[in-house]
Amino acid sequence: MRHPKKRLILAFIDKELRGKQSKKAEEHLSSCSECQALEKIILDERRLVKERIDLLTAEVTSHIPPFVFDKIKAEIRGETFFQRTILASVKVPLVLLVLTGAAFLAMSILLFSKKIEPAISDKRYEKETSQLTLVCQESMTSFPINITLTGFRPIDNPKILVIGRDE
Amino acid sequence: MKVPNINSWEARFNDSYKAYFPQIYRYVHRLTGNTEETEQLTQQTFASLYGYFLSKAKAINPKPLLFRIATNACLNYLSKKKKSEEVLNMISVADSSQDDPLQETINNQRKEQIQRGLAQLKPRDRLCILLYLEGLSYSEIGHIIKANKTTIGKILLRAIERLALQIKNGDTQ
Numbered sequence: 001m002r003h004p005k006k007r008l009i010l011a012f013i014d015k016e017l018r019g020k021q022s023k024k025a026e027e028h029l030s031s032c033s034e035c036q037a038l039e040k041i042i043l044d045e046r047r048l049v050k051e052r053i054d055l056l057t058a059e060v061t062s063h064i065p066p067f068v069f070d071k072i073k074a075e076i077r078g079e080t081f082f083q084r085t086i087l088a089s090v091k092v093p094l095v096l097l098v099l100t101g102a103a104f105l106a107m108s109i110l111l112f113s114k115k116i117e118p119a120i121s122d123k124r125y126e127k128e129t130s131q132l133t134l135v136c137q138e139s140m141t142s143f144p145i146n147i148t149l150t151g152f153r154p155i156d157n158p159k160i161l162v163i164g165r166d167e
Numbered sequence: 168m169k170v171p172n173i174n175s176w177e178a179r180f181n182d183s184y185k186a187y188f189p190q191i192y193r194y195v196h197r198l199t200g201n202t203e204e205t206e207q208l209t210q211q212t213f214a215s216l217y218g219y220f221l222s223k224a225k226a227i228n229p230k231p232l233l234f235r236i237a238t239n240a241c242l243n244y245l246s247k248k249k250k251s252e253e254v255l256n257m258i259s260v261a262d263s264s265q266d267d268p269l270q271e272t273i274n275n276q277r278k279e280q281i282q283r284g285l286a287q288l289k290p291r292d293r294l295c296i297l298l299y300l301e302g303l304s305y306s307e308i309g310h311i312i313k314a315n316k317t318t319i320g321k322i323l324l325r326a327i328e329r330l331a332l333q334i335k336n337g338d339t340q
Contacts, residue, residue, distance in 0.1 A: 006324055007317075007320040007321050007323075007324045008320075010320060010323060010324050010327070011305070011316075011320050014304075014305070016304065016305045016316065016320070042324075042327070044331075045327050045328060045330075045331035046327055046331075048331050048334055048335075049281075049296070049300075049326075049327050049330045049331055049334070050300050052277055052278075052280070052281040052284075052330075052334055053197070053281055053285070053296075053297070053300055054300075055274055055277055055278050055281065056196075056197060056278055056281065056282065
C-alpha cells in the first residue's frame with residue numbers, strides 16, 4: 001500500500017483536494033491506521049499553532065470602529081464622485097471654459113473702460129488759428145485777418161472743427 | 168463613466184466590512200505589530216475595497232481581495248519603514264487583561280514563544296501561515312504570495328510542523 005504524502009493529508013484535511021485525488025485520499029485514510037494517526041498528529045499540530053497565534057491578537061479585535069470608517073467612506077465617496085464622475089469627464093472643458101471666461105472678462109473690462117471714457121475728451125479740443133482774407137471788391141484791396149477758433153474735432157471726421165460747442 | 172448603483176454594492180460593502188474587519192485587523196496587527204498602524208492600514212484596506220466596489224462591484228470576491236490588499240499595504244508599510252525584518256520579527260503581544268495573574272503569566276510566555284517561532288520563519292512562510300489561519304484557501308494564498316497550490320501546501324506543512332515543535336519544546340521546558 002502506498003501512503004499519501006504528508007502535505008496531501010493536510011490538503012485533504014483542508015478540503016483542498018478535488019475529484020479523484022480527494023476520493024483516493026479518503027479511501028486510503030479510512031483504511032490505513034498509520035495515516036489516520038498521522039492525520040490526527042497534523043490536526044493536533046494545526047490546532048495548537050492556531051490557538052497560540054490567536055493568543056497574539058485575541059484582545060485587539062473585539063471592536064469594530066464604524067465611526068472612523070464612515071468618515072473615511074464619506075471622504076472617499078466625495079473624492080471618487082468628484083474625481084471619477086466629474087473631473088474625469090469635464091476637467092479639460094472646465095479648464096478651457098474658465099480660461100475663456102477669464103479672457104472674455106479681461107477684454108470686456110478693457111473695452112468697457114474705453115467706452116465709459118467721455119466721448120469728448122479734453123485732448124480732442126483744439127485751438128486753431130486761421131487766416132482769413134477780406135477783399136474789397138471796389139479797390140481790390142485785400143486785408144488779412146487772423147482769427148483764432150476754438151472747437152473740437154470728432155474722431156470719425158477730423159477734418160471738421162466744430163466751433164462754439166461748449167462742453 | 169458608468170458608476171454602479173450605490174445602494175446595491177454599498178450594502179454588500181457594509182456586509183463585507185462587518186464580516187471581515189476583525190480578520191483583517193488581526194492579520195494586519197500580526198504583521199505590523201503596531202496597534203496604531205494597524206488601525207490605519209485596516210482602514211486603508213477597506214478604503215481600497217470601497218474603491219473596487221465602486222468601479223467593478225459585480226466581479227468582487229471581497230475576502231481574498233481584502234487579504235491581498237492588506238498584505239500589500241503591510242509590506243509597503245514595512246518596506247517604507249525600512250525595518251521589515253525587525254518589525255516582522257517583533258510580532259505584537261497584545262495587552263492582556265486577564266484577571267488571573269498565573270494565567271496571564273502563562274499566556275504571556277506562550278505569546279512570546281509563538282512570537283519567537285513566527286520570527287524564525289521565512290517572511291513568505293510567515294505570511295502563508297497567517298493567511299491560512301485566517302481561513303484563506305490555498306489558491307487564495309497562492310494568489311497573494313504568488314505561488315502555486317502545491318507550494319502552498321508544502322510551506323504550510325513545514326510551518327505548522329516547525330511551530331508545533333517549538334511550542335511543544337517550550338511547554339516541556
